[in-house]
Amino acid sequence: MPIYEFKCYNCGKNFEKLIFKREEEKEINCPYCGSKKIEKLVTSFSSVKSKSNGFSCGSGRFS
Numbered sequence: 001m002p003i004y005e006f007k008c009y010n011c012g013k014n015f016e017k018l019i020f021k022r023e024e025e026k027e028i029n030c031p032y033c034g035s036k037k038i039e040k041l042v043t044s045f046s047s048v049k050s051k052s053n054g055f056s057c058g059s060g061r062f063s
């Protein structure tokens with residue numbers, strides 16, 4: 001999914017937006033204050049906060 005993270009220079013908040021077309025990036029403004037002074041942040045999918053606690057398969061089953 002093409003989700004990008006942006007930072008607003010005006011109010012300093014971060015927000016995420018779904019971008020399907022390149023032209024949409026220019027039309028984006030801050031959802032908090034409406035400013036267009038925003039910066040696109042580089043997001044990597046490896047840093048996505050996902051609770052993956054299903055990592056205990058195999059361990060502790062020695063019967």
Ligand SMILES: [Zn+2]
Binds near residue numbers: 011012031
């Ligand atoms: Zn803002």
